[in-house]
Amino acid sequence: MLDYAIYRIAVLLPTLLAVSLAVFLVLHLVPGDPARNAAGPDAEEEDIALIREHYGLDQPLWKQYGTYLVRLSQGDLGESFRSRRPVLDEIMRRLPATMELAGFAMLLAVLVGVGMGVAASMKPNSWVDDAIGALSAFGISVPVFFLGLLLMLLFAARLQWLPPSGRGSWANLVLPVVTLGLPYVATFARVTRSTMLEVLSEDYIRTARAKGLMRRTVIWRHALINAAIPLVTLLGVYFGRLLGGAVIVETIFAWPGLGRYMVDGIIQRDLQVVQGCILFFATAIVVVNLVVDLLYSVLDPRIARG
Amino acid sequence: MHEGSIPIVNAMSDPAAAVPVLEVSGLRTRFGPLRAVDGVSFAVAPGETLCIVGESGSGKSTVALSIMGLIPPAAGRVEAGSIHLAGHGELRGLADAAMAAIRGRAMGMIFQEPMTSLNPVFKVGTQIAEVVRRHQGMSRAAAHDRAVELLRLVGVPSPQMRALDYPHQLSGGMRQRVMIAMAIACDPMLILADEPTTALDVTIQAQILALIEELKQRLGSGIVFITHDLRVVAQIAQTVCVMYAGVVVESATTRALLRTPLHPYTSGLMASIPAAQPRGTRRRLPVIAGTVPNLAKLPGGCRFRSRCPKAFDLCAEVEPPLAPPAKGDPDRLVRCWLHADGVAA
Incomplete structure (x- = not known):
């Protein structure tokens, strides 16, 4: 187990290196001059040249990447063209807001989604199952931006039960978390239902019942742990999508998180901010997937641990 | 070495005289239109091994699952009949929670796979410990010790270490021993074994049969042993029920049945055992032609008649009753017009 973990962490470095190169190349090869953008439309040519020199944008690409890597290794993600503040500081300042949003959305997906999936699998093709199926079809198919606006209109504008935007109290959390989490609630409900149905027909479930175990022990212990194995994989895959969704949801609900920071960076063509955010997101996804893989081998003893 | 806490009971003294641990009568179980079990009756005494024999689709596994209350409600249900377990009364119609309290405690089941x-x-030790934790309220530590003891009892070497293994780390024979340990964890009065040796190598089969026999002697439980293999029957059973298309077609003591099978189906089964043929008379193995009829639309008359070499007019018209044969042992039962009173054969 430990060897496997060390191996996986060692493999992490080349992965991250590749990610940094990809992000760097994409952002430097897209059309548009970052120095000209940073300087603004009315800037003199000399000023633009000065900016270009200051940020090393006049250097050959490979050299720029080298400098970038060296700085990266020192934890330096560069500084924003606009605010002149280190990008990493800005990211760290906004991280708690995004973590809060993504964390609660995941929690919602796991608790409500898995709960609904188990409930649906208990009585397949009953009205409960149908209702859950309809709800999850809605959750999967409705686009996040539309759902967000819909909820905002209904609960904030019309009923005035919840604040439409901003961050602060618990009430502020509800709409963004539901908007971000609903597609995952739906996905988890579907996957839980189908894996539970599969697991419940396994011979070892019949054995558990033959032992006289109580129904809840059979379902929540013997069946759900086996059904959880594919669910955990899903958790890793969807974490990335969740961060992507956070970018949209934060923009809709004026949530002061990383996603909005990145969107602002894109709009203002603030190269360092965009680059820093993408790299940060990518790292987060890679790390979460590592954790998920390790968790996977803890859950399923059949996976080789060498 | 300490051999476990199960007291040695002098079973087998006279099974017929004892009060049966299990009495099944008129059991009917159907899966939708499929009448899988269509009126089956038998009784098992303490220390007795009753074999239910038949080919796939004869309903023999359904009998065991019906007794355990393990017929999936979405698929089928026990429609009629009585399942009486000594000390627990009638089981049919009990709520699942009440059945769960009996399963694993008063009756244990061993499966084919x-x-x-x-x-x-889960570790195998944990899976065994679960049974005693559930039914005897043992602490985690006590239950673990009991699981190790049970593993030793069923002949698993170095039980302390094996208890910490996961199922995939054990061989088929060892896993079946683990299954047996779970089934006997609470010293059940009834053990149901559904083809427990079919999936195993021949040498392992013999070991498992010997183990089940030994445990029966030790516990004094009644055993319902389901198999399609008459050689297994010869080794372990005192009494045999031969099932065909959801009904019992013949029942007798093992000795009587193997010596003089009365029902043509039983004769067919015996003829298709390779080892039963005398040396030097090697010939093509006889098979029973055809297959088990569709249980959803059974024709009238005897269920076996389409495959029976001795069928005559009456067989197509009226289903024969399960009754003692006209000539011979009054303790036997056979469902065949050839042996019925007043019908010339």
């Missing part, structure tokens, strides 16, 4: 019948994500 040791490879898939154990939960892959």
Whole structure:
């Protein structure tokens, strides 16, 4: 187990290196001059040249990447063209807001989604199952931006039960978390239902019942742990999508998180901010997937641990 | 070495005289239109091994699952009949929670597929311990000790270490021993074994049969042993029920049945055992032609007649009753017009 973990962490470095190169190349090869953008439309040519020199944008690409890597290794993600503040500081300042949003959305997906999936699998093709199926079809198919606006209109504008935007109290959390989490609630409900149905027909479930175990022990212990194995994989895959969704949801609900920071960076063509955010997101996804893989081998003893 | 806490009971003294642990009568179980079990009756005494023999689709496994209350409600249900377990009364119609309290405690079941019948994500010791934790309220530590003791009892070498293994780390034979340990964990009065040796190598089969026999002697339980293999019957059973298309077609003591099978189906089964043929008379193995009829639309008359070499007019018209044969042992039962009173054969 430990060897496997060390191996996986060692493999992490080349992965991250590749990610940094990809992000760097994409952002430097897209059309548009970052120095000209940073300087603004009315800037003199000399000023633009000065900016270009200051940020090393006049250097050959490979050299720029080298400098970038060296700085990266020192934890330096560069500084924003606009605010002149280190990008990493800005990211760290906004991280708690995004973590809060993504964390609660995941929690919602796991608790409500898995709960609904188990409930649906208990009585397949009953009205409960149908209702859950309809709800999850809605959750999967409705686009996040539309759902967000819909909820905002209904609960904030019309009923005035919840604040439409901003961050602060618990009430502020509800709409963004539901908007971000609903597609995952739906996905988890579907996957839980189908894996539970599969697991419940396994011979070892019949054995558990033959032992006289109580129904809840059979379902929540013997069946759900086996059904959880594919669910955990899903958790890793969807974490990335969740961060992507956070970018949209934060923009809709004026949530002061990383996603909005990145969107602002894109709009203002603030190269360092965009680059820093993408790299940060990518790292987060890679790390979460590592954790998920390790968790996977803890859950399923059949996976080789060498 | 300490051999476990199960007291040695002098079973087998006279099974017929004892009060039966299990009495099944008129059991009918159907899966939708399929009448899988269509009126089956038998009784098992303490220390007795009763074999239910038949080919796939004869309903023999359904009998065991009906007794355990393990027919999936979505698929089928026990429609009629009585399942009487000594000390617990009538089981048919009990709520699932009440059945769950009896399953694993008063009756244990061993399944055919040791490879898939154990939960892959739990250690085998934990899976055994679960039974005594559930039914005897043992602490985690006490239950673990009991699991190790049970593993030793069923002949698993170095039980302390094996208890910490996951199912995939054990061989088929070892897994079946684990299944047996779970089934006997609470010293049940009734053990149901559904083809427990079919999926195993021949040498392992013999060991498992010997183990079941030994445990029966030790516990004094009644055993319902389901098999399609008459050689297994010869080794372990005192009494035999031969099932065909959901009904019992013949029942007798093992000795009587193997010596003089009365029902043409039983004769057919015996003729198709390779070892039963005398040396030097090697010939093509006889088979019973045809297959078990569709249980959803059974024709009238005897269920076996389409495959029976001795069928005559009456067989197509009226289903024969399960009754003692006209000539011979009055303790036997056979469902065949050839042996019925007043019908010339």
